[in-house]
Amino acid sequence: MSTNHRMTHIDTIRGVAVLGILTMNMLHFAFGGEGYYDLMKSGNATRVDWALSVLGEVFADQKFMGMFSLLFGASFSIFYERSDAKGLNATRLTLWRNTLLLVIGGFHAAIWEGDVLTIYALCVPLLLMVRRRSPSSQVLGGSALFLSALGSNAFFGSAASDDMIRDIWNGVLSTEAHELMSLLILVDAYCRAAGLMMVGMGLYQSGFLKSTAQIESFRGHALFALVAGAIVSAIGVAWSALDAFSANAIILGGLANTVATIPMTLALVVLVAGWDTQSNGRLVIAIRSLGQTALSNYLGQTLLGLGLVALVGASHFTRTTMWASILAIWGFQLIGSYYWLRRFRFGPVEWLWRTLTHRRIESILRTTT
Secondary structure, eight states: OOTTSOOHHHHHHHHHHHHHHHHHHHHHHHHHHHHHHOGGGSOOOSHHHHHHHHHHHHHTTTHHHHHHHHHHHHHHHHHHHHHHHTTOOHHHHHHHHHHHHHHHHHHHHHHOTTOOHHHHHHHHHHHHHTTTSOHHHHHHHHHHHHHTHHHHHHHHHHHSOHHHHHHHHTTOOOSHHHHHHHHHHHHHHHHHHHHHHHHHHHHHHTTTTTOHHHHHTTHHHHHHHHHHHHHHHHHHHHHHHHTTTOHHHHHHHHHHHHHHHHHHHHHHHHHHHHHHHHOOSHHHHHHHHHHHTHHHHHHHHHHHHHHHHHHHOGGGOOHHHHHHHHHHHHHHHHHHHHHHHHHBSSOHHHHHHHHHHHTSOOOOBOOOO
């Protein structure tokens, strides 16, 4: 498929995913590692703050990153297919491309410890290994890999003490036991990312993500999955609350959230794709533009978010003021992405990544006719 015939629903889904990711990342920017996990430590001063916290845990935590991971798997397949169709060594080019992503992620991680690009790049060898599997095998295998994170989290939540978990959340690895337990967080992140990438590969290669008509046929199922998943996630939050948000209860309560993530992620994909096909308004066009420049916007969110926290001061942040900051960043990026793509073909980081991947200077300016 040529770049002149884009699957706009993919751009819109990716754009919504990037916007949603900020709602969780901003927690880490403002309240640190412990505040990211513990609702008692993340600026909940009023009932409105608490309502926003619970809604975030139920509808945002893992779900938007899940959408992003799923689309990474689909994009992996698209890139490989196009490279192969051009007679290029698709495997070598894919490995080179994602080595570059690893470097980009390394620079991002130097700014903020919550980077996911390095993990994404490290998932690519696994994607290459399962590329020739049937779509059903990819979806089922990816789901199993994602859910295997339940085991590592269950062990982490039951074996580590409350103080140890909080130390790890805050990046304090004072003993060898702390270091070993912290590896479980990396295992969890890898399994969740790689698992949903495999699901995305399978859904793309089966033709599901290519066909908006097929996606829309699942709208009724999507609404049911979204509601059912939200109930399961809410049960996990309630479990944590009943134990006064102890670290162990937060980890074990999060198991329910993990179970709910795949159905809720797929539901959001279906609903957003349906919205894209039924609307061509300014908001949808702006979100598509943001999706086309997702890498630049993901990195930009870190700079803007950390910059706002440094400017305002973390001590002045509550959930409500955090959301005001999120809305401001959303507005800036939506407007900026829309006008950027009226003049340029790629986002700035996308252009650099593409240029280095193909080892030639790509034209970035749009040509006028």
